[in-house]
Amino acid sequence: MPDTPHIVSDVMTYPVVAVRRDTRFKDIVRALAEGNVSAVPVVEADRRVVGVVSEADLLPKEEFRDRDLTRAEQLRRSSDLAKAGAVTAEEVMSVPAIMVRQDFTLAQAARIMAVEHVRRLPVVxxxxxxxxxxxRGDLLKVFLRPDEDIEEEVRRTVVSYLFPALSHTIHVSAHDGIVTLRGQVHDPSLAWVAERLVRAVEGVVDVEARLSGEEAASDRAGDA
Structure with missing residues (x-):
């Protein structure tokens, strides 16, 4: 079967830029700029994450700096108005913090980012x-995996698993993450299974399964 999928601990970034509840607004902006990040976790003294401050949380202060809102707008955007008046991380942070653990798969982390519309996740x-x-950039690192490594894993965990008697006759090649399978197999209906398993290999961009049945190959030879 295919190898265990890569997990968050394989690609996560550290050390982490973080702030405390009482960090002042200007210092939060400075932390984002110096760390070249779009969001920072807010932590307690024991490093427990209690919230996250993103650029979106800070922007209301500039947006409402010189605006007079109608009563309806004030009611509709009460949360943003509260953040516009904030002076500490505790007042402006988003809660609860969306987090992942180190043993989450990259697919799980990517799904959370997509659903929650966030670009970065604290790992706890x-x-x-x-x-x-x-x-998001960390999750994309798997696509920098060398083609040779991808080929080796496909041969070992997909081809040898599905076609143990014919694995030596099936050619596996990868170029820029696109994997091609060529060869003759006893059961050509397994080609789609092979394609699905290869797509699950970390770093694979696309798959071309060119696997034909032995009978079809014999018929072509006879016609010739």
């Missing part, structure tokens, strides 16, 4: 203490 241990950060 079982007690909720901050360990690292995983970003």
């Amino acid at each position: 241990d079982d007690e909720g203490r901050l360990r690292a950060i995983v970003s």
Whole structure:
């Protein structure tokens, strides 16, 4: 079967830029700029994550700086108005913090980012203490995996698993993450299974399964 999928601890980034509840607004902006990040976790003294401050949380202060809102707008955007008046991380942070653990798969982390519309996730241990950060860019690192490594894993965990008697006759090649399978197999209906398993290999961009049945190959030879 295919190898265990890569997990968050394989790609996460550290050390982490973080702030405390009482960190002042200007210092939060400075932390974002100096860390070249779009969001920072807010932590307690024991490093437990209690919230996250993103650029979106800070922007209302500039947006409402010189605006007079109608009563309807004030009611509709009460949360943003509260953040516009904030002076500490505790007042402006988003809660609860959306987090992942180190043992989450990259697919799980990517799904959470997509559903929650966030670009970065704090990585915490079982007690909720901050360990690292995983970003969209971190999740894409798997696509930098060398083609040779991808080929080796496909041969070992897909071809040998599905076609143990014919694995030496099936050619596997990868170029820029696109994997091609060529060869003759006893059961060509397994081609789609092979394609699905190859797509599950970390770093694979696309798959071309060119696997034909032995009978079809014999018929072509006879016609010739």
